[in-house]
Amino acid sequence: MTIGSNLTTFAGLPVRPFEPGTRVQRRGERVAWRISVGYDDGEREVADALEALMSTVGAHHITALVIGSWGEPHAFGPPLHLLTAARDRLTELRALFIGEMTYEECEISWINQGEYAPLLGAFPALEVLHIRGADGLRLSPVRHRRLRELCVQSGGLPASFIRGFNDSSFPALTDLELWLGTREYGGDAVVDDLTPIMTGTELPALKRLALCNAEIADDVATALAAAPVVARLESLDLSMGALSDAGAEALLLGQPLTHLRSLDLSHHFMSQEMAARFAEELPGVRVDVSDEQETDEDGFRYVSVAE
Incomplete structure (x- = not known):
């Protein structure tokens, strides 16, 4: 078996992908926000995506967060320090998934x-x-x-x-x-x-x-x-x-x-x-x-x- 599809729910909440430029109609919506960047991207793009999410949704409204690809996950680990640096803003974060990607993005091993x-x-x-x-x-x-x-x-x-x-x-x-x-x-x-x-x-x-x-x-x-x-x-x-x-x-x-x-x-x-x-x-x-x-x-x- 391989992991061929992304999650649709996490921590009891529907997963909603976020892209910079996404318009949010209602802040405080109970969803698990998902951010992911492309293969040629890196830490800067992840940082930009996280900042855009927090600014658009409101960091204190984010209770569940799903991190997909961070660019080249086969080459380097996730930028966990970006999350720790945002801890004073992500005050309501209760659920976190790091590495939620399919085999097409990166084989699990x-x-x-x-x-x-x-x-x-x-x-x-x-x-x-x-x-x-x-x-x-x-x-x-x-x-x-x-x-x-x-x-x-x-x-x-x-x-x-x-x-x-x-x-x-x-x-x-x-x-x-x-x-x-x-x-x-x-x-x-x-x-x-x-x-x-x-x-x-x-x-x-x-x-x-x-x-x-x-x-x-x-x-x-x-x-x-x-x-x-x-x-x-x-x-x-x-x-x-x-x-x-x-x-x-x-x-x-x-x-x-x-x-x-x-x-x-x-x-x-x-x-x-x-x-x-x-x-x-x-x-x-x-x-x-x-x-x-x-x-x-x-x-x-x-x-x-x-x-």
């Missing part, structure tokens, strides 16, 4: 990212943060009291980012989604890196855990079978990965999952018999075992989104 601790420090009221791409993605230890939703979409998530997350504090986080990806594209995390998340001690509000697009899906499922955090989750998502009967069996034989509202295992390599067991053994849970995959002639299992 080629998207350069940056260090997110300063941005989180600059926006203590931010509640939703989505990031696409993980080349150069970093997170120094940070404490953020308001963030409730963090999603990182990648073809390969560096273990160093996960460790930075583990060393940070997000007491309000209810929804965590990490696309772990493959080692080939920088996804070098192992289950031990995920242990603090699975323990859940530092994530007291967590209700949804998504460890998606994982080459190590069997290892993840096996660890989750005894992970303390699972007992208080409402939703568990292992979709888009390389889950086989081995990991599925371990998950079913582990701790009870009947308290879950949903269990997403879509895009998997389970047998039909194993997939059917989830529906049979978890009758009160909304289980998704769609999108069954087949290994290639060498027995290779692949994630949904890599390059």
